[in-house]
Each structure stands twice: as structure tokens, then as C-alpha cells.
Amino acid sequence: MKRKLVCIVLSLPLLLFLVWGTWTTPKVWAQEKPFYKGKTVRIIVCCTPGGFYDRWARLFARYLGRYIPGNPDFIVQNMPGAGSLIATNYVYKVAKPDGLTIVMPLGQIYLDQFIGTKQVRFDIRKFHWIGTQEKSHMVLYMRADAPYKTVEDILKAKERPKCGSSGTASAGHIVPKVLEEGLGAKFKIVSGYPGGSEIDVAVERGEVICRGMTIPPHFGREPFITWHKRGFDRHIIQTGRKRDSRAPDTPTIYELMDQYKTPEVNRRIVSVLTGSGELGRPFAVAPGVPPDRVRILRAAYAKALKDPQLLAEAKKGKMDVDPTPGKEVQALVNRVMNQPPEVVERVKKIMGR
């Protein structure tokens, strides 16, 4: 009983001190103390641990704090599922828009809003984009021993080349569709593989002969390094506006559309389908975040991307760096989303809705 009393007596002043502290802090010190001091910023990642999205988030989590006044702590939270809709909805609708929650959605997240997916709770154009550190343009690779050496061969062929895909939202589905929409080529898309790696094995086995995928891994890891040494595959097209330095002989879809005089509507469809390449793996905060905090985050992001240590780590992890600042990402998103109804309808059909 006595001990209890002592405890209460001792804890009372402490409690009072705490209450006083929280009461006065915002009023008295708000001016001098940077907002981010002593705070923890969460990065909500679209995807499961270990992939490139997750690895970028964790890399930034270790560097961003150094460039924000007040040096906040960073933690990464994985919120995988539904093609990153869960994470994106959460940050837009549920999390407090105080600049302490950053989202890293899939690059193609805008497509869900574009085709009018019911569960979308956000307007992609209203996010404050912090930036993207890379581009993820795509390439269509084809077995070199297949009879299709160029787009011309595919256009003339009687039998459609079989390309592997893991679902309608994957590059394996989108790249062949880009060729169909932009140039009128025809493919047989074999869908249902659990992931890209399984398709690569299927290509080695000859079950399918082609696959659309993002460029960085195609030139960064196995089995492709060996493939390129052996001359096992060929690159039919790439989806960027400029040719990637690693595939200087592969035409871009835009060059080919000029050559084949593709009509405007189809060009727009292609630009929507390939827009994720420009977006790469972007970061954003919710619309309600105060502008000064958006500015701080954007500046810190840009500085972190110049940090030689971060760049060295990225290089070692075969993570490409080719940044686009937040403001440009914003413009990019607006451009891609602003399309006439016929384009929307066509893209809906391509995505299976």
C-alpha cells in the first residue's frame, strides 16, 4: 500500500511535466523546431519484400532522412495486394495527409483509374509526386531461332508468335498488345505463368518464344546475360521514346509508328499502355499534405539521388538510376490520363474489363 502511494506521488509530477510539454510544444516552439524533427516517416510499398520496389524503398529509407531538416527516421511498410491498389487507396484515403506517409505504387497504377476500376478510391492526378529514380521501359525479346526477326516478319506471318504472360496487368501482356494496337501485328498470348522467371524457363524450353519485360533486368541479370553471349534471343522493339543505350539497334515503337503511319487514336492507346515506362517506380504523398512539406520531400529526394554512397549501392544492386523530378512526373500523369473516350474504351478491352 505504501509503495503504491510512493509510486503515485513520484509519477504525478512526471505526468504533469508531460502534459505541460505536449500542451506548450506546438505553440512555443513551432517556429524554431523543424516539423520533421523527432518524427518517423513511413514509406508504404506496393509490393512484397525483396523485389526492386521494396529494395528501392529500403535504400531511400536509409538516405532520405539525412537531407530533411530535423533528420526524421524512416521505416518501410509492405502493403502488397491487388496490383498496389490497396497501398495507394490507403495512403490517399486512410493515412493522415501530414507528410509522414509516402506511397510507392506500381508504375502502372494509373491504368486502374484509367479503365475505371470500381475499387479505385483516388485521383492519380491529385497526388503530390515526389519523383521517380528510374525509367522502366519495356522490350519484347524473341528466341533468335524463331522465324520472326523483325516486326515486318510478325506482320507477314501466318502463324502468330506465342508470347508468355503472367496476367493482363503484366508487361508480358502489355508489350504484345502495344504491337497489336500500334502496328497491327498479331500475337498469341499464353497467360497464367506465376511470374516472369517461369516464362523465361518456358522460353528456354521452347514452350513459348517471346516475352515482354522491363529493360533494366533484361540487361542486368541471368539468364539474359548468358542468352546475350550465346545469341539466344533477339530484341524486336522497345517502348521508350528514345532508344536505350543497351539496345541501340532495337527500334522504338514510336519510330515504327512513324514508319507505318499509325493513326492518332492508336498512338494515344500506345502512349497510355507504355506510360508506366516513364513513371518507373515513383514516390508520392497524398493531396492534403501541406505544400512546404512536399517541397522539403522533393528537395531531399533530389539530393539523396546525388548521394555518391546511395548511387554506389544502387549500382551494386543493379538498380538503374535515371531520375525524373516530381513536377515532371505530375505533368506526365496528367498527359497520360487526358484521353478521349474511344481510347479509354479500347484500353479497357485490352485490359480485360
Added chain:
Amino acid sequence: MIEALISGLLQVLAWPAFGFLLFGAAVGFMVGILPGLGGLATLALMLPFAYKIQEPISAFCFLLGMHAITGTTGDITSILFGIPGEGTAAATIMDGYPMTKKGEAGRAMGAALMSSLVAGLEGALILALSIPIMRPLVLFFGSPELFMLAILGITFIASLSGSSLAKGLLAGGIGLMLAAIGVDPQTGTLRYTMGTLYLWDGLSLGPVVVGLFAIPEIVDLAVRGTSIAEAKIDKIQGVMEGVKDTFRHFWLTMRCGMIGIFVGALPGLGGGVSQWMAYGHAVQSSKDPTRFGKGAVEGVLGPGAANNAKEGGNLIPTVAFGIPGSSAMAILLGAFLIVGLNPGPEMLTKHLDITFAMVWILVIANVITAGVCFLFLNQLVKITFVRGSLLIPFLLMFVFLGSFAAHNNFSDIVVTLLFGLLGYFMILFEWPRPPFVLGLVLGRIAENYLWISTDAYGASWLIHPTIIVIFFITVATIGYSALKRSRREEGAVSYKEG
């Protein structure tokens, strides 16, 4: 090759690599026992250390050592509390937990650990032996073959059905049906998602299995009002009994290990499959399948062996193609790049010593875990004699943290509760649960590979020679188990008459 084998071992045993191995083992042990942080998430968290470690062997000692151990320790919670450490490690519960209830926790743990160790060594050995034939082996199994393997797996439903074949088939059918939930990869159609985003990716195995198996047991424990173990049996002897069991059923352990290696080596089948196939095999090959589910030690040996052996199998495509055999291997692939290695054919030529070092890491990590577990086993087993009412709050925390870790999503908990209810009623009305899980695990795989096979080959895949072989194995399996079932029933009748 011998040179590389020895050089690999020496590099693992050299300082500081061996220190990293011990450290990784310690971390893996903690993570494996505690709920809420899966082995995968830990691996991803620890990946940046590879930047600092730099030296490939030390980095793998740390990461692979840690990973090898989380698999084994997951079995501990399955056996002691009926709560699977990870969704893929659930088959051990089927007989492990009933053994604990009988007071044989020590024996079950001994059996699980020893079979893990034996099969882990087997996996490492097969990995080493298969190095020259890795590529053709993986390439041999195309989508039609994977489809037929899934079908073969589904036929295990018959032997897992227990007393009533009809109930087993129905439960398996419901499992297959629930596997259809999610975005269909062919057309992008949303199937049975009921307007929620959570179901887009289908039901995830972890929360379902935790609910199905752990919740009913906790309810049962609360109702009984006793400790988990109902009978007291000398503990120390129990552990040794389990060790001996592994050698009594040595060939079963080896066969289940082979299943684990085989399934692990084929990219595209996933981790959940091997344990259940091994369990199905253990039931099927037993002389008296009625003992299963009630605490038959073979039911612990089979899954325990498969679970650990698959790590060796998973490394086969990772090393030979640079193609990850599992999600954990995908993370390790990142580590390969960071330490400046290119997983792929180079690993079989220029860096063969590193490949063998990985084999040795698996071996040594398994020996260390088994050793440490045997040291603490008696203390752990004591928990099962604690009064249930004191344990239940902690068990519930384990359950919900564990299932929440699947997606960090509240819906994980809802799924756990719903399937907990389903599991409770399934026990009440004597419906077998393993066929249900098997259906759920294999449904998606079978469906996808059927689509792919037909899309890629038309109908011609039906006459591939390997397909015909697997088809006859499947028919033989069904025939054999039907024959055994009818004999058993006859036997039962004549016994009654006699």
C-alpha cells in the same frame, strides 16, 4: 570438382564466415519462434547487410544460414501449439499436435528435427550431385508436366480423406473452388472477389491454414480446461524416441525428402505443395492410414523432411538459371548481385566453390539448429504442461500476429476467424481438413497450367510421353489406394465377424 567441394567447406569454416553463420543462425532462430515476422520479411530486412559484408561466402553464411533455420523452427510452434509458423509449414500440425496432446511433444519434436536434419543433408547432397544435370532436369518439366503433377497431387485427396471418402472428396472440391478466387490471369476477370480488393490475389494460404487448424484447437483447449498435454510421459526419453523414429522410418524420410527436393527444384509449384504431398505420401504408404491425424509419428516425419529438403531443391534453378525457385530465393538473388556474383551458369564453372559453399552452409546450419533445439527442447516441452487458461491469451496473440503478417492487412484476421469457424465445424461434423487445404493449394496451379498447356500446344500435349507416364502413375495411385481401402473395410468386417 572435389577440389571445389573441399575449398567450399574450408571457406565456410574460415573466420569470419563461420561467425556470420552462427550470427545468422541465432537471428533465424529468434524469428522462426516468434510470430509476426516471417522468414521472408526478415531476409529482406537483412539484405542490406550484404553491402557491408561484401565477401560472398560470409554474406551467404549470414543470409542462407538464417533462412535455412526459419523453416525448421516453424515446425516447433506447429507441434507444440498447433499454430503453423508459416503457411507452408502447416502439414506438421496434422499429427504433431495430436502427439503433443498425448504428451508426446518431445517425441514429435525429436522426429521433426531429426527428419529435417536428415532430409536437409539429403537435399544438400542431391544439390551437389545434380550440378552437372541441373539444366536438362529443370527444362524437362514443361507446363503440361506441371499440370499432371498437380493432378497427381490432387489424387492424394483420396488417401487423406480418413474414414469417409465422400466427405474428403467434397472438402477437396470446396478447396479447389476457393482456389478460383481472385483475378483470373487469362482475361483479368475478377472472380468471387465480392467487391473487396483483398481477394484480388486470392485467399492466401497463411491466414487460411492458421485459422483452419489453430483456432479450433484453441477453442478445444479452452473447453477442456486442462493443459495442452493431457498425459505425462517422460520427456527426455521422448526426444530420443523421435530421433529413433526417423531411422525406423528411414526410407519414408528419404522419400519425403525427395518429394521436397523435386517440388522445390521446379519453378512454378510453390512452397505449400511439397509438405502436403509428402504428408499425403506418408499416409498413402502406411500400412494403417487410420492412425493418421491422431498422432502418428510418420505424419510428422514426412512434412518435416520435405520442408527442409526443398531448400536444396530451390537452389537448383537459382544457381543453374539465375531463376529463383521460391520467393526467398528471389531475395537471395538480390544478395548475389550485391556481392558481385551473377547467379547462372557461372556458378557451375568459375564459382563452383561458392555453389558448394552454399551446400555446406545448408548442412552446417541444419546441424546447428538441430543441436540448439535439442538443448532447449525439454524446456520448450514443459510449456505444454502449463494450464490452458494461462496459455490461451499468448496463443491467440501468436495466431493473429502470425496471420496479420501475411499482408499487414486487417482482412487477414477476418479470414483467420472465418476459417477458424469453418475448421471448428469441420471437426465437429468429422470432415477431414487436409483434402481442403490440398485443393486450395493445387487448384490455381492446376488451372493455370492447364490453360498454358492448351494455349501453347493445343491438344497435342496430351500425348507427350512424360504426360502418359505421369497419367499411369496417377491411375495406379488411385487404384492402389482404392484397393487398400476396400481391403481394410473387408478386414474390418471379418474382424467383427471373427
